[in-house]
Amino acid sequence: GESVGLHLPTLSVQEGDNSIINCAYSNSASDYFIWYKQESGKGPQFIIDIRSNMDKRQGQRVTVLLNKTVKHLSLQIAATQPGDSAVYFCAESLAGGTSYGKLTFGQGTILTVHP
Amino acid sequence: EPEVTQTPSHQVTQMGQEVILRCVPISNHLYFYWYRQILGQKVEFLVSFYNNEISEKSEIFDDQFSVERPDGSNFTLKIRSTKLEDSAMYFCASRRGRNEQFFGPGTRLTVL
Numbered sequence: 001g002e003s004v005g006l007h008l009p010t011l012s013v014q015e016g017d018n019s020i021i022n023c024a025y026s027n028s029a030s031d032y033f034i035w036y037k038q039e040s041g042k043g044p045q046f047i048i049d050i051r052s053n054m055d056k057r058q059g060q061r062v063t064v065l066l067n068k069t070v071k072h073l074s075l076q077i078a079a080t081q082p083g084d085s086a087v088y089f090c091a092e093s094l095a096g097g098t099s100y101g102k103l104t105f106g107q108g109t110i111l112t113v114h115p
Numbered sequence: 116e117p118e119v120t121q122t123p124s125h126q127v128t129q130m131g132q133e134v135i136l137r138c139v140p141i142s143n144h145l146y147f148y149w150y151r152q153i154l155g156q157k158v159e160f161l162v163s164f165y166n167n168e169i170s171e172k173s174e175i176f177d178d179q180f181s182v183e184r185p186d187g188s189n190f191t192l193k194i195r196s197t198k199l200e201d202s203a204m205y206f207c208a209s210r211r212g213r214n215e216q217f218f219g220p221g222t223r224l225t226v227l
Binding site: 103 | 119146148150155157158159160170171206215216217220221
């Protein structure tokens with residue numbers, strides 16, 4: 001089962017550095033994966049997604065890598081900026097059936113970017 | 116840019132009272148969701164709704180919870196008799212098809 005904790009992993013970086021945030025997902029049947037950014041007091045904001053038939057997808061300053069063999073997802077942020085400071089969640093979803101679209105979120109990682 | 120809206124932003128209620136949390140999904144979206152997030156924890160799925168019926172619900176979504184799309188634009192979550200442990204942020208989300216879910220800003224529910 002998934003673990004739920006009050007102490008989120010943290011990552012502190014200097015402005016301009018590259019950041020890598022990791023996530024282990026739980027369901028090998030999941031075929032859609034998303035990274036969300038959540039700023040304090042706000043709802044999750046979509047960053048980038050990837051389907052299970054891909055292992056890499058790039059967006060603007062962000063790259064998502066998917067390793068289905070070990071059920072691992074990572075988010076790379078290039079040239080991290082102070083505005084990137086937030087909690088980052090990975091989420092997984094199943095392809096079909098009644099669970100289609102239901103997102104199962106990971107624990108989250110707090111990213112702090114120092115100027 | 117279209118967005119999901121939620122009201123109220125903060126709801127304070129007494130234990131045992133009924134609350135209704137309101138959401139206006141993006142207008143051409145077809146799939147609707149409620150999630151909750153207890154302070155400091157991850158976002159948890161509550162229920163999904165499509166074609167005017169519940170598609171799936173989690174163990175959290177017991178008989179005290181219900182959802183409704185009363186008028187084609189609003190999507191509501193009702194908690195009939197609130198408990199202390201219902202205190203959380205409640206997020207509404209919507210999706211058009213096979214793509215991303217858009218989340219609202221959330222309603223903070225405080226049960227005293």
